[in-house]
Amino acid sequence: xxxxxxxNWKMNTVTAEAAALAQALRNxxxxxxxxxCPPATQLxxxxxxxxxxxxxxxxxxxxxxxKGAHTGDISAxxxxxxxxxxxxxxxxxxRANHAELDETVREKAVAxxxxxxxxxxCVGETDEQRSAGRETEVVGWQLAGSLPxxxxxxxxxxPIWAIGSGKSATEEDVETMHAFIRAELLRQxxxxxxxxxxxxxxxxxxxxxxxxxxxxDVGGALVGGASLVAQDFLAIARAARPx
Numbered sequence: 001x002x003x004x005x006x007x008n009w010k011m012n013t014v015t016a017e018a019a020a021l022a023q024a025l026r027n028x029x030x031x032x033x034x035x036x037c038p039p040a041t042q043l044x045x046x047x048x049x050x051x052x053x054x055x056x057x058x059x060x061x062x063x064x065x066x067k068g069a070h071t072g073d074i075s076a077x078x079x080x081x082x083x084x085x086x087x088x089x090x091x092x093x094x095r096a097n098h099a100e101l102d103e104t105v106r107e108k109a110v111a112x113x114x115x116x117x118x119x120x121x122c123v124g125e126t127d128e129q130r131s132a133g134r135e136t137e138v139v140g141w142q143l144a145g146s147l148p149x150x151x152x153x154x155x156x157x158x159p160i161w162a163i164g165s166g167k168s169a170t171e172e173d174v175e176t177m178h179a180f181i182r183a184e185l186l187r188q189x190x191x192x193x194x195x196x197x198x199x200x201x202x203x204x205x206x207x208x209x210x211x212x213x214x215x216x217d218v219g220g221a222l223v224g225g226a227s228l229v230a231q232d233f234l235a236i237a238r239a240a241r242p243x
Contacts, residue, residue: 002243003213004154004197004220005236006035006120007227008060008088009042018042019049024230028054032220032240035086036227040074047083058086058120061094064107066115076108076115087112088222090122090146092160102145110148119153120222121146122201123181127161136180143184151189156199156222157181163224169202171211178217206232209239 013021018038026049028034037058038046047057059079066075079087089112090105105121112119123142125135143155157177162169178198185193197219200212204221212218220240226232 001195001197001219002031002033003218003240004033004035004199005029005233005240006058006086006088006156006199006220006222007037007233008091008201008222008224009036009038009227010060010093010224011039012228013038013042015042015045018046021228021230022046022049022055025055025233026050026053029234029237029240031242032237034237037086037088040079040082043079043082043084051083056085057083058088059084059117060088060091062087062089062108062112062115062117064104064111066111076111076117080115080117084117086120087117088120088122088156090142092122092124092158092163095122096160102142105146106148109146109151109153113148113150113152119151120156120199121151121153122156122158122222124158124160124201127167130159130161135177139177139181140184143181143188147188152192154197154199154219155181155185156201158201158222162202171215174200174202174212174218175215178215182217204236206235206239209236213240 035056062076063073089108094100109119125138129138159169199220199222201222204223205226
């Protein structure tokens with residue numbers, strides 16, 4: 001299975017910065033799938049630069065409705081029209097800062113698939129939840145509530161407690177949770193769960209990418225800050241297992 005290295009640019013880059021970054025990534029990296037998810041305002045420009053290249057483009061969120069009176073939102077068909085083929089859903093920042101529920105994420109995943117977008121659904125536990133020994137319970141409920149019955153996308157595990165906190169997820173932490181997620185995917189989707197990619201998304205950088213990407217059931221990485229530096233993002237992609 002080819003690993004997927006996805007860059008989440010979050011609320012960063014104006015047009016000139018996005019164009020320069022996209023141009024630097026245009027050739028991609030052989031042996032893995034590469035995806036960048038710029039802000040919605042940069043989608044058309046980035047998609048234009050990366051057209052015909054091996055690097056795919058995605059959105060960072062979408063609404064569950066295809067159109068309507070939803071000021072400030074963007075729909076899955078709009079993302080598709082702008083050149084996206086993927087979309088990130090249920091990111092920890094969306095869940096925390098916009099009070100997104102599992103049910104909301106599930107509805108968005110349905111809308112994304114209907115528009116021809118491949119969804120990356122994020123799950124993960126907080127420091128408080130892990131300290132209470134509830135990490136698998138929390139992630140298990142998120143998977144059950146966030147993934148529609150015909151889900152055919154990618155799952156990304158984000159240990160929220162290890163992002164920007166000074167704490168680090170160990171390889172054992174990552175391996176254990178990815179094994180749990182795999183078991184849950186097999187339970188929910190007996191026929192397709194074994195082939196679903198599970199990305200790791202916790203402060204991935206060039207210095208730890210190779211060891212993380214070598215772990216069982218790690219199907220790639222969801223990269224935040226390092227995706228804004230072309231040489232760092234490409235270094236992470238080069239660390240992917242040959243596929």
